[in-house]
Amino acid sequence: MDAEVTDVTPVGTVKTEDIEIRLLLEAIFRKYHYDFRGYAMASVKRRLIQARDHFKCATFSALQDMILHDPGMMTAMLPYLTVQVSELFRDPLYFKAIREKVVPHLKTYPSLKVWIAGCSTGEELYSFAILFREEGLFDRTLFYATDINHDALKKAEAGVYSLDRLKLFTENHRLSGGKSSLSDYYTAAYGAASFDKSLRKNVVFSDHSLATDAVFAETQLVSCRNVLIYFDRDLQDRAISLFHDSLARKGFLGLGSKETLRFSSSADDFSDFEHTERIYQKRDMT
Amino acid sequence: MSQNLLKKSTARNQPLTKETAPQAVVIGVSAGGLKALSAILPALPADYPLPVMIVIHLPPDRDSIVADLFNDRCALTVREAEDKEDILPGHVYFAPPDYHLLIEPDRRLSLSSEEPVLFSRPSVDVLFETAADVYGAGLIGIILTGANPDGAAGLKAVMAAGGMALVQRPDLAYASAMPEAALELCPQAESLSLEQIAEKLREVVLP
Numbered sequence: 001m002d003a004e005v006t007d008v009t010p011v012g013t014v015k016t017e018d019i020e021i022r023l024l025l026e027a028i029f030r031k032y033h034y035d036f037r038g039y040a041m042a043s044v045k046r047r048l049i050q051a052r053d054h055f056k057c058a059t060f061s062a063l064q065d066m067i068l069h070d071p072g073m074m075t076a077m078l079p080y081l082t083v084q085v086s087e088l089f090r091d092p093l094y095f096k097a098i099r100e101k102v103v104p105h106l107k108t109y110p111s112l113k114v115w116i117a118g119c120s121t122g123e124e125l126y127s128f129a130i131l132f133r134e135e136g137l138f139d140r141t142l143f144y145a146t147d148i149n150h151d152a153l154k155k156a157e158a159g160v161y162s163l164d165r166l167k168l169f170t171e172n173h174r175l176s177g178g179k180s181s182l183s184d185y186y187t188a189a190y191g192a193a194s195f196d197k198s199l200r201k202n203v204v205f206s207d208h209s210l211a212t213d214a215v216f217a218e219t220q221l222v223s224c225r226n227v228l229i230y231f232d233r234d235l236q237d238r239a240i241s242l243f244h245d246s247l248a249r250k251g252f253l254g255l256g257s258k259e260t261l262r263f264s265s266s267a268d269d270f271s272d273f274e275h276t277e278r279i280y281q282k283r284d285m286t
Numbered sequence: 287m288s289q290n291l292l293k294k295s296t297a298r299n300q301p302l303t304k305e306t307a308p309q310a311v312v313i314g315v316s317a318g319g320l321k322a323l324s325a326i327l328p329a330l331p332a333d334y335p336l337p338v339m340i341v342i343h344l345p346p347d348r349d350s351i352v353a354d355l356f357n358d359r360c361a362l363t364v365r366e367a368e369d370k371e372d373i374l375p376g377h378v379y380f381a382p383p384d385y386h387l388l389i390e391p392d393r394r395l396s397l398s399s400e401e402p403v404l405f406s407r408p409s410v411d412v413l414f415e416t417a418a419d420v421y422g423a424g425l426i427g428i429i430l431t432g433a434n435p436d437g438a439a440g441l442k443a444v445m446a447a448g449g450m451a452l453v454q455r456p457d458l459a460y461a462s463a464m465p466e467a468a469l470e471l472c473p474q475a476e477s478l479s480l481e482q483i484a485e486k487l488r489e490v491v492l493p
Contacts, residue, residue, distance in 0.1 A: 018391070040390055042389060042419070043398045045419070046400075046412065046416065229369045229385075229397045229398060229399070232390075258368065258382050259369055260368060
């Protein structure tokens, strides 16, 4: 036993915690099929540190142990791994550009399909539903609102937001060129605003992962805002090629105000439609 | 035997390579920031080899012209950071208003619209902590004038990773709360005037 003790030396300069994070994300994928392996590491690591500290784990390995052996822990982890920050008509000028530049094109279609990818708790969806109603497109449109976070989807389907956010939502709606009063679309009670269920009439809420799932419908417009920034370049490429495959000829893709197709391998498959608002149009390849 | 093991384990903990040459600069600044940065950024020469990443607290109006403003007045290329772009030497990147700026392990920039930290988005702490994680001892962290405590924890992370910490002298700052908070959490940080900070940034890259 004590004859030959081999001295084991760690090799390389990779930090132990970075190895642990890779293993943790792999474990989550294999056990629960949530795939965060292609997420941008800096932000994932920050949020995993918050989770590790919150659950009083000394290491990410200890956190992994809990997650693997307790599915309830995975549910508790999802809010840490998915970012849920949005508002109605966030970046009003984006919606103004949709209204003024994209809607005239959409009006030429007898029926429309719109995909709100990464819809989180639904703010983006209600913005589009209201805008489409104002523009007379709502009744001919089917919306797909997708996210990987089931709890967020449930909130999206409920359409209830804290009343203290409504001042901002109302101002955003006005700046987006809103043609009606936002208060026409919700009822306020007990400190909450509950959005009208008629806005959800043509909406399909669905679990869908941009990392692992495939295209499910042909659409004329995809809006996916402040989702791609949480992905690394490879996963961004995957998501953008899904959007490309889903979009009909000359369909539109709207991204977040600081997101770009510039570094994407699909960059050439789209043209700038409204550059400052990051609205792209699928090129006609025929 | 156990002593022997102990000795070996100490030897094992020696880093294989010690990378302390400066590789990047991060700056956090708030109230009075434009003037303070005007004493530093234009003082860096065109062949300055380090990238500089900056968080300045501004109203969340996304049409920030700060990067353009400095680009006209600096020898270096000054831009607003874009998501997932490669970090280039001698380039200055500003966090866009209302987005956090983070440094990825593959030395790219990334943006995030996660919750504000200490009421701030962009947050100095978020930039500094992610940069410290990537650049370690090769990072220079600088806290300038400001009226809130953002950046103190970030600067601590820079020091913990072995990086260099510089703070504007609170008595010379337009708003002293931010440098004071940084010095309180990081008493070993060097407290300097803006001119000395600019001088230091030029010095550290001399051969």
